[in-house]
Amino acid sequence: MIEQTVTPTTHDLGQFEVRRVLPKRERTxxxxxxxxxEFGPAxxxxxxxxxxxxxxxxxxxxxxxxxxxAIEHRDSLGTFSTIRPGTVxxxxxxxxxxxxxxxxxxxxAIGPKLYGIQTWLALPDGREEIDPAFxxxxxxxxxxxxxxxxxxxMGELWGKRATTTTYADTIYAEIVLAPTGSLPIEVSADERAVMLVGGEASVDGQALGLYELSVLAPGRNMMLSSERGGRIMLVGGEAFSTPRHAWWNFVSSDKERIRRASxxxxxxxxPKVPGDAEEYIPLPEGRPKTVTD
Structure with a gap:
């Protein structure tokens, strides 16, 4: 069954929309x-x-x-990577x-297509200050x-494990159902949620709202199904015992650490980003769009 439904906050960026379901006041x-x-399709x-x-x-x-x-990623480690479907x-x-x-x-040159999802994973206690990596x-x-x-x-589902690095117990999957398709959602994590990002689907007969985050009750096997076809993201993992704070682009268990980073x-x-060092996003004044406190 669905334990909680989180409705996204939609940000209109002109030619495409971004829908944020976490963090929200009712669920962080x-x-x-x-x-x-989630962004697009656009x-x-x-x-x-x-x-x-x-x-x-x-x-x-x-x-x-x-x-x-496709998206070009550059970072201060010197990484350059073109993100395309099928690569995390x-x-x-x-x-x-x-x-x-x-x-x-x-x-x-042809008019970019944008359709995808970006998530942040809080690093667990004792690993928040590890060396950056890509x-x-x-x-x-x-x-x-x-x-x-x-x-x-990410993580292990349906008897198979991704090689993607995980720092805390994590499950993450994209599920595409054809008409009349179904797939079991097994008990595989402390906390689990699904997000319908296209088409139509339901969990144990409960319809999923488009772009809503549906938090699933713990400890129960469930069936994800679709009559007309749909695309669904499954997220979850271990529950954190220590609270995390988010402010702008920073996440930490320590508010003072966020202040110092700001x-x-x-x-x-x-550090600068090699190949993209001329511009930057300034620290926001006032309350940013991403905040938990």
Whole structure:
């Protein structure tokens, strides 16, 4: 059964929308997931682009997963990676990293498509200040039959495990159901939630709302099904015993650590992004869009 439904906050960015379901006042985390943004589907005009200027993170890992389109990722480690459907980009901020996300030149020339999801995972106690890192993984396990296909992005599900690094117990998967398709959602984590990102689907007969986060009751096996076809994200993992705070692009168990990171960014003490060092997103004044307290 569905224990809680979280309705997204929609941000209209002109040619595409971003829908944020975490963090919200009524729910800040599901397992290690503390931030969930879904964007698109959208077709941008020729010459237009998504341009997210360099910005910092601490004490978290970002996970970017695309359904359509492409995004160029650059970070202060010197990484350059083009994110495409089927490849998961995991960027571990740890004690601090800076990155940018932009549409590739070939996408700008034809009008970029944007459709995907970005999540942040809070790092567990004792590992918040690890060294920053980056990995792109494309050899992900797939569970498939005639009417259902599930790609395991992180963790272990349906008897198979992704090689993607996890810092806390984590489950993350994309599920695509054809008409009349179904797939069991097993008891595999302390906390689990599903998000319908296209089409139609239900859990044990309870319909899922498009772009809503449906938190599932713990300790129960359930059946995900679709009459007309749908795309669903499954997220979850171990419940954190220590609260996490989020302010702008920073996540930490320590509010003082977030304050220091804010001062460091404002003072220019974070590292630069090679190949994208001319621009940056300034520290917001007042209350940012992402905040838990």
């Amino acid at each position: 985390m599901v397992g290690p997931f503390i931030f969930v943004d 077709q941008l005009d020729v010459g237009s682009a998504m341009d997210v200027r360099p910005h910092p993170h601490i004490n978290l890992a970002t996970v970017t997963w695309l359904f359509e389109g 980009n995991l960027m571990t901020a740890g004690k601090g990293i800076v990155h940018s996300e932009r549409s590739p030149a070939e996408e700008r 990995e792109a993984v494309n050899d992900l396990p797939v569970i498939e039959d005639q009417c259902a296909k599930a790609t395991i992005i 001062e460091d960014w404002k003072a220019g003490r974070f």
